[in-house]
Amino acid sequence: MKRLKIKEIIGGELIGTQVLVKGWVRTKRGSKNVNFIALNDGSTIHNLQVVADVEKFGEEFLKDINTSASLAIIGDLVASQGSGQAVELNATEIVIYGKADPDKYPIQPKKHSLEFLRENAHLRFRTATFSAIFRIRHAMAFAIHNYFNSKGFIYLHTPIITGSDAEGAGQMFRVSTLDAKNPPLLEDGSVDYSQDFFGKATNLTVSGQLEGELGATALSDIYTFGPTFRAENSNTARHLAEFWMIEPEMAFYELQDNMDLAEDFLKSLIKYALENCMDDLDFLSKRLQEEEKNKPMDERSMELIEKLRFVQENDFVRLPYTEAINILKDSKPYKKGKFQYPVDWGTDLQSEHERYLVEKHFKKPVILINYPKEIKSFYMKQNDDGKTVSAMDVLFPGIGEIIGGSQREENYDKLVKRMEEMGVPVHEMDWYLDTRRFGTVPHSGFGLGFERLMLFVTGMGNIRDVIAFPRTPKNAEF
């Protein structure tokens, strides 16, 4: 007999037939005559109600069916007599694969704090909340590949171990097979990496962008989607030491095209979630609303599904940095001295400023462009004004920066000059500069933090809850 997933049978089309299901027990409600087992197999947020006759199976046997025990059940699928579900399974045969000692199993059929579940991240998949999150995460990963594939982009696998330490995107994790206690030293006392595995110092990648540019300047449109590592000591709800990033890079795209793609991309991902993950989104929305009840009125945010629809249906605001500064200088909080940090042309916007623009002033996603060149990376295209670069940051309500990107500087001389000004070792970047030496083209790209997208789509507040096994400072469990 072929096992069916619960998702396939709760619709009710198979009522009147005999089915085989396998899964884990969420709860069991006992009684003298009949037991109700809520069975979940991860295929859907919904549980299957299994009805087990006590006389038929025996009290002793049913005692081992506790929360998280694993079962195979053959039974007759019938319309439910109760009101909580459309169908239920009258069990005729139950096999217990594995018991779960209720004295020791940590996840109880009750609401747990997210902090507690984070400490039990190996078991949190068995909760409704996390099974919903990881189904959505899968759906989003699929939607990303689907989107780029439909647009003719090539999925390029950029290296995870890199020999380049000039990317400048952040602190790196060193990759080495040298003896940490007693590494070979050079005469000046520094570590001799020529004796290391790769014959040089290597690190985990902080971005696939530079390699992505190599692909784009031949294949036209590429994207990467892979793990990225930052060794920064960031302790926030928006940062991870290991996270997943999507980095498209497009030849012949200028800043305008880059913005168009970023906006269309984000909207289509949200649309995909709304069309394919409604059960899970509904569950997460209700969960959030329960939490919001405890907050004061003015701190409550928009209902999750309403928020997703809003972003999907409305155009993002596109705003030059210089105008953003003017808006901020003209704002009430600025005039009343409510901002903690100063607002001056040439300094980077602080979280409080971004939040004001997105959440108070425009009340929708904002794409900030044309930043002062001093606060952005060397590879960004220098604008004709001599002061700004063609950078773009997409800011989302509640998340902050979800995408960072730019048109790249395609002019060899300008790029090298900028690298020298910013102290980037030009001689180590010959491979990168070859894209400008040979058949250079205008091109653009951006990076989307996958977990930041997940925060927005699921409405979760902590990035550690949208990745299966979060890696953060002082934490590499499991």
Place this chain on the structure above:
RNA sequence: UCCUCAGUAGCUCAGUUGGUUAGAGCGGCGGACUGUUAAUCCGUAGGUCGUAGGUUCAAGUCCUACCUGAGGAGCCA
């Protein structure tokens, strides 16, 4: 890394100006009852009060250091 707050039963928390035997709800276990919906009712077990020092006749409570977590900031995706 900085600021603020927290750490008491398996979980979520209460614990008065320092003062006898540390409490509740949920969960577990035992029982009753019931086509139940995180069922209900009765009973019951369960604690190195984050760790290490210190102050005191007396510390869950006060002080110091450290560890861990959360919120915010910086860095960024």
